[in-house]
Amino acid sequence: MIILPDPDPGPDSGGDGEAAGGSVPRPGARVVLVDAADRLLLFSSRNRDGTLRWYTPGGGLRPGESHRDAALRELHEETGLTEVALGPEVWRGRPWTTERDGVTYEVRQRYYLARVPVLEIDTTRMEDFERASVTGHRWWTARELAETADLLRPAGLPRLLAGLLADGPPRRPVLVDG
Structure with missing residues (x-):
């Protein structure tokens, strides 16, 4: 497990310019949303080969938006939840x-932890492109994650979630794939 150094205390806006290799930077913010039953909310999309890919709520930053603000905005758009107490950044995705x-x-994604009561979510605020690509959502236990053959993002999600549930948030974000 790789633990990152303390985050930069400066503004965490999306930035602009070019990333490595001439690509356009796309900073993202995701929410590791865990309910009172220790289940994780994931959304699904189909891969090109027809298999399912599951991932946490979240998406790209808008210009001038902080990662934390983007995480809360995306959470509201994708789940209908407001007034969620966003916890610490727990994971940071490798580019x-x-x-x-x-x-x-x-x-480049940052993952923030949030705990909520057991509840149903409301996906009616999703943007059109999200409705077109998201095939479903569900709450997962750590055991169910460990048993699925579907693709999970970030990689190693069953282990990462089990660690969060057992040990709480890390002092510094853990580097993850995805």
Whole structure:
């Protein structure tokens, strides 16, 4: 497990310019949303080969938006939740690239922990492109995550969630793939 140094105390806006290899930077914020039953909320999308990929709520930062503000905005859009107490950044994703509409983006994600009561979520505020790509959502136990053959993001999610539930948030964000 790689623990990152203390985060930069400066503003954490999206930034601009070019990332490595001529790609466009795309900073992202995600929420590790855990309910009172210790279940994790994940959304699903289909991979090109038809298999399912599961991931936490979140998305890209808007210009001038902080990671924390983006995490709360995305959480509201994707789940209907407001007034969520966003906890610490627990994971930081290694950069990876993706292509959309002919543009290559370098994605750099931060993951924040939030605890909520057991509840149903409301996806009616999702943006059109999210509705087109999201195939479902569900609450997962650590055991269910460990038993699925579906692709989970970030990689190692069953182990990462089990560690959070057993030990609480790390002092500094843990570097993850995805």
